[in-house]
Amino acid sequence: MNLKKGLVLAFVVLLLLGALAGCGGQEAAQEPEKAEEAKGEEEAKEPESKWPEKTIEFVVPWKAGGGSDTMARSITKAIKEGNISPVPVVVVNKPGGNGQIGEAYVINKKGDPYTWMTLSSGQISIPLAGLGDIKATDFTALAQMAGDTLFLVVPADSKFNTLEDVVKAAKANPEGLKIGGSGSGTEDHIVTYLFEKAAGIKFNYIAFSGGSEVMSNLMGGHVDLAWANPNECLSQVEGGLVEVLGVTTEERLDSTPDIPTFRELGYDVVFWQVRGVHGPPGMPKEAVEGSIEILRKVSESDTWKEKYLEAKMLTPRFIPGDDYTKVIKDNEDMFREALGSMGLLKE
Amino acid sequence: MGILQDIVYHLGLGFSVALTPTNILFAAIGVTLGTIIGALPGIGSVTGVAVLLPLTFGMDPTTAIIMLAGIYYGVMYGGTISSVLINTPGDAATVISAIEGYPLAKAGRAGPTFALVALGSFVGGTFGVLMLSIAAPFLAKTALRLGPPEYFSLMILAMAALAGLAGSSPIKGIIMGGLGIVLSTVGVDIGHGVLRFTYGNVYMMNGIDFLPVAIGMFGMGEVLVQMQRLVTFELLKTKITFRSLLPTIQDWIRVRWAIVRGTLIGFVIGVLPGAGATIASFLSYATESKLSKHREEFGKGAIEGIVGPESANNAASAGAMVPMMTLGVPGSGTTAVLLGAFMMFGLQPGPLLFQNHPEFAWGVIASMYVGNMMLVVLNTIFIPTFVSILKVPQTILMPGILVLTIVGAYSLNNNMAEVWIMIIFGILGYFFKRYKWPMAPLILGLVLGPLAEVNFVRSLSMSQGDFGIFVARPISLALLAGGLVSIFYPLIKQILLRGREKLA
Numbered sequence: 051m052n053l054k055k056g057l058v059l060a061f062v063v064l065l066l067l068g069a070l071a072g073c074g075g076q077e078a079a080q081e082p083e084k085a086e087e088a089k090g091e092e093e094a095k096e097p098e099s100k101w102p103e104k105t106i107e108f109v110v111p112w113k114a115g116g117g118s119d120t121m122a123r124s125i126t127k128a129i130k131e132g133n134i135s136p137v138p139v140v141v142v143n144k145p146g147g148n149g150q151i152g153e154a155y156v157i158n159k160k161g162d163p164y165t166w167m168t169l170s171s172g173q174i175s176i177p178l179a180g181l182g183d184i185k186a187t188d189f190t191a192l193a194q195m196a197g198d199t200l201f202l203v204v205p206a207d208s209k210f211n212t213l214e215d216v217v218k219a220a221k222a223n224p225e226g227l228k229i230g231g232s233g234s235g236t237e238d239h240i241v242t243y244l245f246e247k248a249a250g251i252k253f254n255y256i257a258f259s260g261g262s263e264v265m266s267n268l269m270g271g272h273v274d275l276a277w278a279n280p281n282e283c284l285s286q287v288e289g290g291l292v293e294v295l296g297v298t299t300e301e302r303l304d305s306t307p308d309i310p311t312f313r314e315l316g317y318d319v320v321f322w323q324v325r326g327v328h329g330p331p332g333m334p335k336e337a338v339e340g341s342i343e344i345l346r347k348v349s350e351s352d353t354w355k356e357k358y359l360e361a362k363m364l365t366p367r368f369i370p371g372d373d374y375t376k377v378i379k380d381n382e383d384m385f386r387e388a389l390g391s392m393g394l395l396k397e
Numbered sequence: 398m399g400i401l402q403d404i405v406y407h408l409g410l411g412f413s414v415a416l417t418p419t420n421i422l423f424a425a426i427g428v429t430l431g432t433i434i435g436a437l438p439g440i441g442s443v444t445g446v447a448v449l450l451p452l453t454f455g456m457d458p459t460t461a462i463i464m465l466a467g468i469y470y471g472v473m474y475g476g477t478i479s480s481v482l483i484n485t486p487g488d489a490a491t492v493i494s495a496i497e498g499y500p501l502a503k504a505g506r507a508g509p510t511f512a513l514v515a516l517g518s519f520v521g522g523t524f525g526v527l528m529l530s531i532a533a534p535f536l537a538k539t540a541l542r543l544g545p546p547e548y549f550s551l552m553i554l555a556m557a558a559l560a561g562l563a564g565s566s567p568i569k570g571i572i573m574g575g576l577g578i579v580l581s582t583v584g585v586d587i588g589h590g591v592l593r594f595t596y597g598n599v600y601m602m603n604g605i606d607f608l609p610v611a612i613g614m615f616g617m618g619e620v621l622v623q624m625q626r627l628v629t630f631e632l633l634k635t636k637i638t639f640r641s642l643l644p645t646i647q648d649w650i651r652v653r654w655a656i657v658r659g660t661l662i663g664f665v666i667g668v669l670p671g672a673g674a675t676i677a678s679f680l681s682y683a684t685e686s687k688l689s690k691h692r693e694e695f696g697k698g699a700i701e702g703i704v705g706p707e708s709a710n711n712a713a714s715a716g717a718m719v720p721m722m723t724l725g726v727p728g729s730g731t732t733a734v735l736l737g738a739f740m741m742f743g744l745q746p747g748p749l750l751f752q753n754h755p756e757f758a759w760g761v762i763a764s765m766y767v768g769n770m771m772l773v774v775l776n777t778i779f780i781p782t783f784v785s786i787l788k789v790p791q792t793i794l795m796p797g798i799l800v801l802t803i804v805g806a807y808s809l810n811n812n813m814a815e816v817w818i819m820i821i822f823g824i825l826g827y828f829f830k831r832y833k834w835p836m837a838p839l840i841l842g843l844v845l846g847p848l849a850e851v852n853f854v855r856s857l858s859m860s861q862g863d864f865g866i867f868v869a870r871p872i873s874l875a876l877l878a879g880g881l882v883s884i885f886y887p888l889i890k891q892i893l894l895r896g897r898e899k900l901a
Contacts, residue, residue, distance in 0.1 A: 113810075115447035115734040120741075123451060145810050147599035148585065154599065179590055181602065228859055234590035256545075256858055259587050259851070262733060266670040266726045272544030272859065281740065285725040289748025361740050394590070 101163055101336045106139045109167045111152025113145040118168040121195065121325055124358035125348050134347045139166070149173050150182040157184055159330040163337030166192065167330075171237050171323040174378065175385050179235035180396025187382055189328035190338060191375040193345045196359060197367035198323040199303070200241055200277045201294045202312075203287075205269055213296050213315045216275065220251035229253040230264045230273035235394045238264075238277040241298060241321045243388050248317040268292060279323070280306070280363035298322075305363060324381060325364070326374060342370045404531055407759045414760030415767055420463050423456075424768045427464035431471015432775060436479050438612050439805025441488040442472040442714075443730040450738055458742035459757050463764040465738055466718070469731050470522055470765065473674065473711045474772045477514050481507055481703070482786050483798045485616030485805070490674035490710040492611045493682045496837055499619070500698030502787060508642030510700060511780045513652050517708035519773040521660040525715025526765045528664055529722075534748075537723040540668045545855035546866050548671045550876035552849035555676065557880035558683035559841050570838045573829075577842020580605050581850075588854035600814035607843040609806045613819035614836045616802040618826020620795050642780055648700060655685050655701035656708045663709030667716020670728040671852075674713035675844060681709035687886060696835070715765065722746055722758060 108126065112118045122141045129135045144152030149172070156167045167189065174186040202213070210216045220227050231238025234257040242255050256273055258264045261282040268276040269291055280303075286292045296312045297303060298321040312319035327345055329338065348354050349368040359366055369377055389395040414420065434445035445468050453461035476491030481498035494514075501510045528536065543551075560570065583594045584604025595601035659681040666677035685705040686695045695702055717728040725747030727733035739746045744754055751758045786794070806819035829836050860866035868874045882889070 113447075114444065115450070115730075115737060119447075120737060127451075127454070143811060145603075146812055146814065147602040150599045150602065151812070181585060181590065181592060182599070225861070234588065236590075254858065254861065256855055257588055257590075258855070260733075262726045262728075262736075263671065266541055266720065266724070267544055269724065269726075270541035270544055285745040285747025285749065288745065289725075291724070291748060357741065361743060 101334070101340045102135065102137045104164055105137055106135070106164050106166055106341075108139050108141045109152050109156050109165060110141060110143045111145065111149035111156075111167065111173070112143070114143050118170050118325075119143060120362070121358070122168050124354060125195070125327070125345070127357070128348045128351045128353040129344065131353050132347065132351045134351070135344045139344075148176050148181050150176075150184055153182070153184040153189075156328075156330050157188060161332040161334065162330050163334050165330050165333075166341065167328045169324065169326045169328050169378075171381065174324070174381050175236060175240065175389070178382070178385050178389050178397055179394055181235075185382070186328075186378050187375075188331055190331060190333040191371070191378050192327045192329055192338065192341050193349075193371070194324055194326040194367055194369040194374045194377055195345065195349060196325045196362075196364040198279050198325060198364050200238070200298045200321060200323070201280060201283060201309070202245075202296045202298075203268060203276050203278050203283050203292045203294050204274070205271060206291055206293055208274070208293070210275070210295065211293075213310075213312065213317065216295065217249045217251055217317075220249070220253060224252045225254045227253050227275060228256050228273040230256050230258055230267050230276040232260055232264055232277075233257055235389060235392075237321070237323055239392070239394075240385060240388045241277060241319065243392050244319045244321060245312070245317065247391075248312070248319050265292075281361075284363055299365075303365065322367075324377060326369075326378075338371070346370060407755065408530060408763060410756060411759030411761075411763030412766075414459060414756050415463065415763035419457075420460055420760070420764060421767065423460050423464040424467050424764045425771055427467020428471035428474075428768045428772050429775065431468040431473075432475035432478075432772070434468065435472035435475020435477075435487045435491070437805065438479055438485045438487055438616060438801050439608070439808045441476075441608070441731075442469050443734060444808070445472060446731055446734045446738075450734065450741075453738070454741075458744060459760045461742065462735070462738060462757070462761050463768075465735055466761055466765060467768045469735065470711060470714045470768060471772060473522070473707075473714050474515070474518050474776050476710075477511070477518075477703075477707055478783055479801075481510055481514075482783060483616065483794075483801070484619040485798060485802055486608070486611050489608055490678050490713070491707070492607070492615075492675070492840060493678045493706045493837070494703045495611075495615045496682075496696065497699050497702035499615075500696075501700060501703065504698055505641070506698070506700070507784045507787060508780055509644035509648055510703060511783060512642070512644050512777060513648060513700060513704045514707045515773050515776040515780075517652065517656040517659060517704040518711040518776075519769055520656050521663055521708035521710070521712035522715055522769040522772070523766065524660045525664050525667065525712040525718075526762060526769065529715055529719055529765075530762050533719045533723045536668050537720045537726075540670060540720060541724075543669055543671070543872060544870075545852040545859060546870050546873040547876065548669075549849055549852035549856055550867060550873040550880070551669075551672065552845045552852065554876045554880040554883065555680055555683065556841065556845055556849070558687065558883045559679065559838070560884060566833075566835075569834050573835055574838035574842040577839040577844075578846035579842075580610075580839075581843045581846035587851050588858070600812070604847070605818060605843065606809065606815065607840055608809060609815040609819040610822045610843060611840050612802050612806055613822030614826030614829065614839070616798060616805075617819065617823025618830055618836075620798050620802075621823065621827040622830050623791060623795055642784065651691075652701050652704040655681075655689075655705035658684055658688070659705035659708030660712045663712030664716040666709070667713030667728070668719045670720045670726050671848075673717060673729040674710040676848075677709040677713035677716075678706035679841060679844070681705040683883075687883070696837075711769075718765075722750060722761075723748065725750075 108122050110119045110122045126139050126141055129139050144155050156165055159165045176182050177185045204210050229242055246252055264276050267273050283292055294309045297309050298319050299311055300320055302311055434440050446465050472488050476488030477494050479485050479487040480491045480494040481502050484495050484499040486492040486495050583601055585602055586593055662681045663677040666672045682702055685701045689701050691699055717732045720726045720728050721732040721736055727736045736746055803816055806815045809815045856866050
């Protein structure tokens with residue numbers, strides 16, 4: 051009997067642990083609800099109040115551990131350490147459906163002053179490639195927080211040492227050079243097209259599932275060239291396993307002054323990947339302004355600069371409000387034009 | 398001599414870091430958390446490490462990575478517990494363990510199973526770390542030679558080897574495997590970015606993840622079957638004696654080669670950046686089901702069918718650290734998150750890691766020896782506790798499992814979609830079980846199908862449509878030949894036997 055009791059107890063403990071672990075993942079998800087209740091009470095007391103007065107829910111429409119998640123958590127970390135926001139900002143992951151599940155959640159919070167969402171360039175191209183209905187321009191643009199660029203990389207033992215070598219070989223052998231990138235109809239695919247157009251050449255683009263797969267196939271010699279974000283290939287560059295032929299920025303990066311730009315070598319390929327924060331459609335003006343102020347302070351903090359921008363090899367690019375709205379719009383137009391020419395536009 | 402001295406010197410350095418009280422403590426915390434996370438259905442190593450990562454901010458980088466790595470390989474041990482006891486896989490890499498483990502538990506042999514699995518896991522994990530210490534850079538470079546054609550052929554080999562799993566009716570097995578492959582085509586196709594079979598539903602866009610399917614079919618399906626029959630476990634009637642928890646001499650003898658094979662397969666597959674622990678456990682299971690002297694017991698509780706794959710997934714988790722630490726290329730979801738953690742601490746994994754931060758790199762490696770040691774102890778002393786769960790009356794246990802499966806499926810993505818998938822496959826699982834349709838091939842189709850497809854498309858776009866690419870590359874050719882042998886193995890064996898009989 052005693053044994054049996056003990057066993058039941060053990061099992062109940064296990065169940066509780068299970069419930070706890072289940073909550074661990076949702077911990078963040080529950081807090082906003084609590085805050086919602088709190089808001090209800092406060093509204094009753096004080097009808098005209100100043101933003102912010104309740105928790106901001108920061109939606110990441112991708113999985114924990116990915117690029118957008120890291121940015122969101124770095125922002126909240128900077129806020130916490132610098133005591134930047136008077137109210138807590140809580141990260142909530144809503145992954146799935148190529149970001150569309152999280153985006154739909156934010157779209158449904160139309161006019162809500164207390165919701166933020168991460169946006170990366172992929173969320174601009176996804177709806178254009180026919181993989182969703184929600185466009186990046188549907189949201190209220192708050193601020194671009196950072197810019198990422200692409201390197202064109204080759205294995206260390208490659209016969210190509212300059213972009214010129216690549217273009218020459220590609221001209222001699224149209225569609226013969228294999229160039230690897232992440233996904234189809236994505237930024238890597240689009241920048242391949244931009245390079246092809248600028249140089250009057252044609253590659254054989256091979257789509258991989260992610261940056262690390264691209265790098266291992268490049269180092270294994272299964273593709274001739276590949277696109278990679280600086281932080282995806284820096285350790286291999288430093289270790290002498292791969293070489294960078296060019297970067298897609300207007301000017302050379304401060305962190306890598308030896309790497310030439312496509313533009314200075316005569317190919318007009320300029321491509322920035324955006325990392326920014328958006329609000330739901332129709333976000334109230336005071337919330338937009340207040341959010342931008344918080345994000346500006348984040349972008350000026352040391353935590354943000356050292357622990358995020360430097361660690362991830364990103365370029366500091368703080369572009370708030372209307373200017374950022376224009377960045378998103380321009381990006382969308384450029385993607386639309388490129389995908390249209392590539393035959394991949396499925397709006 | 399120089400090389401050996403180097404290794405001894407570096408390991409000495411590593412242990413001097415790993416054996417400080419703080420690092421021992423955090424290795425222990427890591428492996429314990431890993432075991433718990435592993436045992437809970439749904440929350441696997443990726444989520445576990447990602448969610449606990451923020452806790453390590455502000456810690457010393459070496460200590461932080463020691464803890465996070467501990468979680469990673471701890472999960473490989475812990476995942477077995479729920480697979481065996483409640484037929485609900487705790488982690489992707491332990492899905493296959495439910496197939497043999499649960500019947501063993503029902504037959505009252507959970508104790509010996511855990512003991513042998515702990516041993517196999519220890520051997521696999523330690524061998525993996527050993528190889529990581531002595532040959533990592535060489536292994537990583539060799540692994541890179543496998544490209545899309547080789548991965549396609551490897552998947553074909555795996556499917557061929559597993560075709561024999563169907564049990565009594567090969568036709569049913571092939572139908573279920575095909576069904577798995579068909580289900581795996583739902584979602585965005587990576588090769589061309591086209592949506593398939595989503596019917597405008599955003600929840601279908603990322604496809605059907607195999608984990609909620611496995612949790613549903615095995616876990617919830619079993620609950621439904623039990624509810625109807627209310628079969629009591631053998632163990633309920635027998636007394637738990639210390640002796641009944643220990644493996645017999647015959648058990649030891651029976652599993653020794655399974656451990657060796659599982660370890661080797663697991664490590665090799667783990668090192669490949671495009672495979673991982675789940676595939677490793679499948680391949681080990683297939684190998685055991687072909688080579689075992691007790692083939693008739695497979696599906697009904699063959700102990701080598703769980704000890705082999707468990708050795709394999711632990712060896713694979715150590716193997717996956719090889720490309721991550723030496724090349725900066727993560728081979729699995731978890732190592733990708735770990736890589737992110739490295740960078741957050743300002744450490745660049747890759748060729749220079751061992752040069753620039755030797756105390757860190759070797760400290761982490763040394764801590765993995767220590768962690769594996771802790772895990773084998775932890776998992777052995779708690780066997781009586783684990784096993785006692787089976788003594789919980791069915792009327793309490795079954796609803797409890799149901800709750801666990803739902804929480805587990807939800808925690809995968811914080812989303813109800815996975816819960817619905819789990820429930821649908823739970824109900825299907827009940828009928829599959831009732832009418833004796835084997836479920837393992839469906840899971841395999843779901844896991845291997847997309848990998849085969851995406852690498853097939855990639856290979857053909859590399860060769861611009863020439864199928865010759867699969868046979869022109871020696872490694873790919875060898876893998877395909879292995880697949881053929883595996884399909885015709887029973888036939889070959891029969892011909893050989895008959896030849897021998899005639900001679901006699």
